[in-house]
Amino acid sequence: MLTDITANTFETGTDEIERFALEECIKRQRADHRVAVMVSPTSQCELAIKFAKLGATVTAVDRKSKFESIQNIVTASGLSAAISCAVLELPAIPDELPNEPFDIIFIRYGLGHLHYEEARQVVRQLMLKLRIGGKLYVSILGLKSELGDGYIDADKDVQERFCYLSPALVKKYGIKSKVCLYTERNLFLLLLESGASVLRTLTTTYGNVKAVAVRV
Numbered sequence: 001m002l003t004d005i006t007a008n009t010f011e012t013g014t015d016e017i018e019r020f021a022l023e024e025c026i027k028r029q030r031a032d033h034r035v036a037v038m039v040s041p042t043s044q045c046e047l048a049i050k051f052a053k054l055g056a057t058v059t060a061v062d063r064k065s066k067f068e069s070i071q072n073i074v075t076a077s078g079l080s081a082a083i084s085c086a087v088l089e090l091p092a093i094p095d096e097l098p099n100e101p102f103d104i105i106f107i108r109y110g111l112g113h114l115h116y117e118e119a120r121q122v123v124r125q126l127m128l129k130l131r132i133g134g135k136l137y138v139s140i141l142g143l144k145s146e147l148g149d150g151y152i153d154a155d156k157d158v159q160e161r162f163c164y165l166s167p168a169l170v171k172k173y174g175i176k177s178k179v180c181l182y183t184e185r186n187l188f189l190l191l192l193e194s195g196a197s198v199l200r201t202l203t204t205t206y207g208n209v210k211a212v213a214v215r216v
Helices: 002-009 016-032 046-053 066-076 116-128 167-173 184-193
Strands: 036-040 058-064 084-088 103-107 132-141 198-203 210-215
Touching: 002 058, 016 046, 016 103, 016 132, 016 210, 046 058, 046 066, 046 084, 058 066, 066 084, 116 132, 116 184, 132 184, 184 198, 184 210
Parallel strands: 036 058, 036 103, 058 084, 103 132
Antiparallel strands: 132 210, 198 210
């Protein structure tokens, strides 16, 4: 069954960091037959559904305003037995989430909406929700991406970098809150200061920054 669905899992639109996480899920599933995954924010549940189709037990989390929507998507997918839904409003991390401790946590973009110190505390708490040897996959908005154009805090240290995007980019992307944009080195530092062991970092062709870290 796992072999039959693997090819469909890596469809067009799966980015590199998602591919790494899905491949890790496959390896763990073959070895342990039990993989717990958390995806935040879950958005339209595409990635959560991919993990569930690989046999993982998935916790899909998002803001309270999205909770009913993601529940409906999960129900329509026919994977309700494999996917639990929960509320997570960063920077607050619930004391307990369904299916923890996790083997894999995938978090995309949410950290960029926090001040650096808040993001560091969030990553530290997320690492504690991983099993020993569990992996954290992070995707974050990049300083060298288009979003960095006209970003007035660009020359500040990452610890002090937190401001609005330029008016043109706010209008284009609808990101109306302050953000902290990262370089690859900044993300490495964030993970290291949070107690994670960093396995790899990368910058996409669009300038966004991604990393894989492990709890040791």
